[in-house]
Structure formats: structure tokens, C-alpha cells
Amino acid sequence: MDKEKCLIVAVQLSTDKAEENDMEELELLVEAAEGEVVSSIIQNRQSIDNRYYVGQGKIEEIAAYVKELEIDTVVFNDELSGSQIRNIEELIDAKVVDRTNLILDIFAKRALTKEGQLQVELAQLKYSLPRLIGLNNNLSRTGGGIGTRGPGEQKLELDRRRIKEKINDIQNQLEDLGKVRETKRKKRMKDQVPIISIVGYTNAGKSTLLNALMDSEYSEKDDAEHKKVFAQDMLFATLDTELRRVTLPGGKKAVFSDTVGFIKKLPTQIVEAFKGTLEEIKYADLIIHLIDINDENLQLHKETTTKLVEKITDKEIPVLTVYNKVDKILSDKITTVSTNDILYISAKTGFNIDMLLSTVDYKINGKSTTYLLMIPNSDLKNYYWLYENRKTDNVEFGGEGVTLEAVLYDNEKEQFNKYITGIKNE
Known part of the structure; x- marks a missing residue:
């Protein structure tokens, strides 16, 4: 099957110094949605245009590119309003997808559990509700593809009342699933099993780390929870929260949880829909902030994760900063001397995993x-x-x-x- 040919578009605001890095990430998101970026356009502006996102002259230029390059989909780097989508569609002969819709599309493709699928569908319905006209134009124009997974044509053709009823139904189902999760959490707390939550920017290696813990000498090999999680070098490889029980070096048990990866401009619909599973972080005894040491935008991604964690939690939780992928370090200028608060590991090769577990043991249980x-x-x-x-x-x-x-x-x-x-x- 041929990949959709995509043109990606961003506005470089004078107040946003990080925008120049966004295009690389947007291209990776398009690839994760199984599209192909054939060209990109960045416009420098003081503010986002209320009608077309970019200026009218630039949108006409984009329309010309669409015809010349036979573009299937134009992907915009910010969330568009329903009116912006409609205005843009009137001028260009291609499907219009914004960053939020693109991320939701990837989530729809990757969600495997019932709860994950419900969370994504809820986010998509909430996103589509104020944009029904523009999105339906998209569907009639293209017949599917990027930005149309999940609820799909049939659900987007529902009237507003029925969509609201569907949203209410999904919220009730998620509430029931949340009660089950809360019961399990209370049992762990009653058994005094500490929870270590692994957080980080998408593709930092959280799932690979969880698998490395399963391979360590301390893993409970016969435990029902001992199973590998899907891990691959891509954005949002896994969405569903995974819990794994590990025996720490001193002999006490702990549960490690892996959460959905964070990303800059993570859609508010996703944060809201995944609130139940993301709230698992609130009950952690320790947070492992996992960072790709080779990330070109390391500081920005570190700050993004920190801000999102602070938004989710309502109390001070100890944080252990862990730099991953040291096996891929290209610069000899990077220092990798571990301390009690900062560790350097390779989840892929197993380097310093024992030190990580010993440090977690010390921080949770003492000397x-x-x-x-x-x-x-x-x-x-x-x-x-x-x-x-x-x-x-x-x-x-x-x-x-x-x-x-x-x-x-x-x-x-x-x-x-x-x-x-x-x-x-x-």
C-alpha cells in the first residue's frame, strides 16, 4: 500500500525559540502514522492567522505545492479550529490534518487494551465535536487514511446529540474500569508494595527499561506479571499503562509502572482522556524520569515532561533522573558518572540496571x-x-x-x- 504524500506546515512565532525543532518531530509523527513527508513549509509570523493559520498568501502557495507535488494530506503543526479547517479546505485540494488529529490518529492505531481504545475514542470524539463539518469534508474528499482512524466515518456522521451520548457512555465505561484499577491499587498499598512510575518523553526507552528489569536477576520469572512489553524505536510505540512486579536487591518487592510517553503540545484531549491511567503517577512512591541522553532537544523534552508531571501530581514525589541509551553516545564530552540522584544506563544492553535497582531500593526502603x-x-x-x-x-x-x-x-x-x-x- 502506497504511503500518503504529506506536506507539513508550521508557523515560527517570534516568541517561540523552539519551533525550529518542531518540524523534525512533526515528520516523525507523520511517519508513525504511516505517511511520507515530501516537503515542508515554515512561515515566520508574529501570531497565528485566525482564518488560515498561515497568511492568505502562504496558503495560496501551499495550494500550488499541493497540485505540483500531488500531495494527499497537509499536516499543520498546531491545533486548528473548525473554521480554520473549513477555510483552508476551500483553497487547497487535499486533506487537512492538524497536529492534534495526527497524534490522536497514532494513538488510535497503537491502543491495544479495551481501556486504551476507549480513552483514544473519547479523545477523538471530543476533538471532532466542534469540527464536524470540516472533518466530514475531509472524509468525503479522501475516503480515509491519516487522521480518520478511530471513530471513523460512521461515528463522525452522527449528529451532535448522539456524539454527546457516546461520549457519556465511554466516560461511564472508563469510570468502571477506573474502579477496578483503584481496587488493585488499594490492595498494593495495603500490602505496602511501593510503586515506581517511569515517565519520560516519547521514545526515551521506557518500555525497553521495563523489559530490562524483567531480564534482571531480581525479576520474578515465574510471576504472572512477568511478560515483556512491546518496545520499538518509534514515537508512541506503546500507550497502555504496564505494571511489572520486581524484587529489589534487598529482597523487598516493588511495582514498576510504564506510562504513555509525553510530547510537546500533547493534546489536551489526550491528557483528559488518559487522566485515569496518568493519575497512577500521583500514587507513586518514586518517579523515574527517563531521558534519551542523545536527544538533540534534551533540555526542552526534559522540561516538557517535568511540567506535565507537575500538572498531573498534587504532591511532592521524589524523582530519580535516569539518562538512557548511553550505549549510543556519540560525544566523548558527555560525563556519565552516576550518583544517588542521577544515573546513566543502557536499557538495551543492561548497563547499570543493577545500579538502578539498588538506587531505587535505597530511595524507597533506606540503607x-x-x-x-x-x-x-x-x-x-x-x-x-x-x-x-x-x-x-x-x-x-x-x-x-x-x-x-x-x-x-x-x-x-x-x-x-x-x-x-x-x-x-x-
Whole structure:
């Protein structure tokens, strides 16, 4: 199947210094939607034109490009109003898609779970409601393709009343699914299992990191939750929140959660529709902010993620900054010395994954030490508790009891003090 030929268009505002980087990202988004960018246009302006987004002269220039290059779709780098879409369509003979519609289109393609699909459909319906006329013109002009996945022609032909009814129905379904998620969350909290939320810009490697944790020596290989998640080098490879249980180096358990990737100008419809799953971040005991160390727009993407996390959370949650993909570092000027607050890893190769887990363990549970213990036969229940709940090694049963090496956290040392005979490697 031939890819749609796309022309991408952006306005460079004098107040926006980062706009010049947007076109590369917009092109990646088009590719993620299975389109092909054949050309791009940037117009320098003081403000967005209310009628055409760009000036009328520029939109006429775009119309000429559409004919000359046989463009199927024109993609605009900002969200367009219904009137802007209609005005543009009157002058150009191509489908009109804005950045929001493009992202929603990708989300519709990638959502796999029922909840994810409902969230995307809700976002698309809320987006389409004030733009029905323009979007229906799109559909009649092109018959589908980029910007028409998800609700599709049949749903967009519904009148406003029926669309509002559909929105209400989806919201009720999401509320029911949210109750199930809340029940599971409460159980984890009751069991005192800490939650570590992995956040980051799209394609930072969150899913790859989750898989690396599954491959670590601490992963519970027989756990029902032990399964790989889809990971690929593309924008928004995964949308659905994934939870994986991992045993930390000291022996305590934790749940790592992977959330939808963030992006500059993430549509408000997406943030609102995914509010239920994104709110999982609010209940995290620790946030891992994962960053692609080779990202040319690293600082901008870091700030984008930080602002979105602050928007979602309503309390101070400790943040561990983790730079990923050090295996691909091209510059020898980048320092990769890890500390307790900043780590450098490669989720792909497994580099420093153990250090990451040890750091998480320390930040969540405090300092721990490996002790040599001798537990008498009369107190073997304490040995069995350690065996089930803490990291133990070199266990030997003798006539008087059992000797072993076991990790103890500082806040529990006192209760095992009478069994301690030394410290490992002291």
C-alpha cells in the first residue's frame, strides 16, 4: 500500500525559540502514522492567522505545492479550529490534518487494551465535536487514511446529540474500569508494595527499561506479571499503562509502572482522556524520569515532561533522573558518572540496571547491609521469614541452627540483632 504524500506546515512565532525543532518531530509523527513527508513549509509570523493559520498568501502557495507535488494530506503543526479547517479546505485540494488529529490518529492505531481504545475514542470524539463539518469534508474528499482512524466515518456522521451520548457512555465505561484499577491499587498499598512510575518523553526507552528489569536477576520469572512489553524505536510505540512486579536487591518487592510517553503540545484531549491511567503517577512512591541522553532537544523534552508531571501530581514525589541509551553516545564530552540522584544506563544492553535497582531500593526502603546470621533451630520461623522476604545466600543447616547471609534494612536490624554474628566482607 502506497504511503500518503504529506506536506507539513508550521508557523515560527517570534516568541517561540523552539519551533525550529518542531518540524523534525512533526515528520516523525507523520511517519508513525504511516505517511511520507515530501516537503515542508515554515512561515515566520508574529501570531497565528485566525482564518488560515498561515497568511492568505502562504496558503495560496501551499495550494500550488499541493497540485505540483500531488500531495494527499497537509499536516499543520498546531491545533486548528473548525473554521480554520473549513477555510483552508476551500483553497487547497487535499486533506487537512492538524497536529492534534495526527497524534490522536497514532494513538488510535497503537491502543491495544479495551481501556486504551476507549480513552483514544473519547479523545477523538471530543476533538471532532466542534469540527464536524470540516472533518466530514475531509472524509468525503479522501475516503480515509491519516487522521480518520478511530471513530471513523460512521461515528463522525452522527449528529451532535448522539456524539454527546457516546461520549457519556465511554466516560461511564472508563469510570468502571477506573474502579477496578483503584481496587488493585488499594490492595498494593495495603500490602505496602511501593510503586515506581517511569515517565519520560516519547521514545526515551521506557518500555525497553521495563523489559530490562524483567531480564534482571531480581525479576520474578515465574510471576504472572512477568511478560515483556512491546518496545520499538518509534514515537508512541506503546500507550497502555504496564505494571511489572520486581524484587529489589534487598529482597523487598516493588511495582514498576510504564506510562504513555509525553510530547510537546500533547493534546489536551489526550491528557483528559488518559487522566485515569496518568493519575497512577500521583500514587507513586518514586518517579523515574527517563531521558534519551542523545536527544538533540534534551533540555526542552526534559522540561516538557517535568511540567506535565507537575500538572498531573498534587504532591511532592521524589524523582530519580535516569539518562538512557548511553550505549549510543556519540560525544566523548558527555560525563556519565552516576550518583544517588542521577544515573546513566543502557536499557538495551543492561548497563547499570543493577545500579538502578539498588538506587531505587535505597530511595524507597533506606540503607541496607548484608549480615552474617546464626538462627537457632528454636527460632527457625525467623529464618523462613527472611528466606521469603529478604535476599539470602550461603544458607547452611547445622545441628544447632542455620547460618546464612541476609540483607537487613536499617529499620529492622534491631529485631534480628541477637542473630547477627558479623557483616559480610567486613
